[in-house]
Amino acid sequence: MPKRSIGTILREHAGLNPDHAVSPNTEEIRPRTEGAQVGVSVCPYCAVGCSQLVYHKDGTVLSIEGNYESFINGGTLCPKGSATYGLVVNPRRVTTVKYRRPGSDHWEEVSLEWAMERIAQLVKETRDQTFVHQTPDGKTVNRTTGIAHLGGATLDNEENYVIKKLFTAGLGMVYVENQARI
């Protein structure tokens, strides 16, 4: 008589098919990405530029995983990149504009329109006051050193493109810095 494993014997006693080692509970479990569409993206965190697959369904992101077709990361993501889903889908994510007035000790919520207008006015005023067409020795520079921009790693490619084009070529800003350089 052929030897039988403990698992096979237990499954027989439980009335289960001994050749099919999957419990009914397990058979009912479905993949969380079942029926989802998938888009290809880039991890926002660092200059390695790992490719990601973003699974989404009905306008909701379900999962973000490493892209196995990428020659950069071959389906893997480091611990930080693996946490991208938690960056996108997070109940604690701040979604309103917080503003602290000069001299104030607390933050207030303001509308996005108000904040955008305020920033635009300050940029315009500062640029007008600090723009330099030529250095004292006659070199054309067309720049302002009165405004700086510090970007974060979660800016995406398109945002970085607009920042570079508007801030340096458009406004003449010299100090444009970013933690991530994709």
Ligand code: SF4
């Ligand atoms: S943070 Fe990690 S997953 Fe993201 S690009 Fe860098 S190495 Fe890749």
